[in-house]
Amino acid sequence: MGNADLRELAALSTVSLDDVRGSVVAVDAHNWLYRYLTTTVRWTRDEVYTTADGEEVANLVGLVQGLPRFFEHDITPVFVFDGGVTELKDDEIESRREQKRKAKEKLEEALERGDKIEAARLESQTQRLTTVIQETSRELLDLLDVPYIEAPAEGEAQAAYMARRGDADYVGSEDYDTLLFGAPLTLRGLTSKGDPELMDLDATLEAHGITWEQLVDVGILCGTDFNPGVKGIGPKTALSAVKEHGDLWGVLDARGLHVEFADRIRDLFLDPPVTDEYEYDADIDPDVAAAREYVVDAWEVDPDEVARGFERIEESLVQTGLDRWT
Structure with missing residues (x-):
């Protein structure tokens, strides 16, 4: 998280x-x-x-x-x-x-x-x-x-x-x-x-005078979803150390520290697996009646618990001119 x-x-x-x-x-x-x-x-x-x-x-x-x-x-x-x-x-x-x-x-x-x-x-x-x-x-x-x-x-x-x-x-x-x-x-x-x-x-980068890569190095020192971080190093200490030594490797060498899989973790942030094979239409056309039936009838959700939510969706669609569902 x-x-x-x-x-x-x-x-x-x-x-x-x-x-x-x-x-x-x-x-x-x-x-x-x-x-x-x-x-x-x-x-x-x-x-x-x-x-x-x-x-x-x-x-x-x-x-x-x-x-x-x-x-x-x-x-x-x-x-x-x-x-x-x-x-x-x-x-x-x-x-x-x-x-x-x-x-x-x-x-x-x-x-x-x-x-x-x-x-x-x-x-x-x-x-x-x-x-x-x-x-x-x-x-x-x-x-x-x-x-x-x-x-x-x-x-x-x-x-x-x-x-x-x-x-x-x-x-x-x-x-x-x-x-x-x-x-x-x-x-x-x-x-x-x-x-x-x-x-x-x-x-953020401008405020601290660092690059995106250096910010990633700071994050790795503090800890991410992929590593627990270095004990005793918080964000301010990590920032100071990265600025002093240039990058993660400089900090680790200077302090005699080791972060397992550091290079792979760095790559996961800077060059993660992503795709550009996607498309979507920003002009939505909801079927509110079908959605309500799906939630309330198919999945037995208490209708009173979702009534106001569906009303708000209907009202907002009318207000923005997207009332084609009627």
Whole structure:
């Protein structure tokens, strides 16, 4: 999920969604979905999004509640889904699995003692993007005519690549690693109620007098999804060291340090597996009636939980002149 230490170095400012009206945002789909998934699970009764067969599709509630923000501001989201997992990320994935396992154990204990508040908090921590969640998310996006792309590897790397090519105006993600992947402009907080944050790569580099490559070196020293970082080195120390010694290799040599697979990790940020074989239409034409039927009838989601979300989508389409669904 990226290293939050980079926040100390990132050039951040608050923007209004009206300021980005009419733009295209390449959304890190897994990041966005997970944010809504955990929130929905934590604050919503599980019977709202659980089928008679016990299948949990809280993602459908999250999508219906989250997509109106884009539509209401005439913003086209292009969801970018992760492809194959990078081998170097295996340790990070295993660490997350262990965290979820521990959370599940604590959840069972909380349920046994009747602590519903703690149980809700812990249940949100055990969520994962299951095969059903992956499939139903894509199917609902299809019905709402929201474009999505399958990345060959990291979704945020593909999204950053699209933004660098000019095929998207912004990347949408909570991860600070979008800076390391070279995303020119990232919108954070798209799953929150308030105004989003704008993270500017060029402004970040200019503020610290470094290159993109050097910023990646700083990130590697602090830690990324592909490596744990060097103990005792935070963002400010890493920045100072990289500026003093020129690059990651200079810092490692000067301090007698070693980062396993450092060259491969560096390449994963500077030259990640991406594809330019994609296309999408920014002029959406949602079938709201079919989408509602899919969510409520096919997947047994409580209609009251998604009613306002669908209403907002319908209202926004009329306001922007996209009322061809009627």
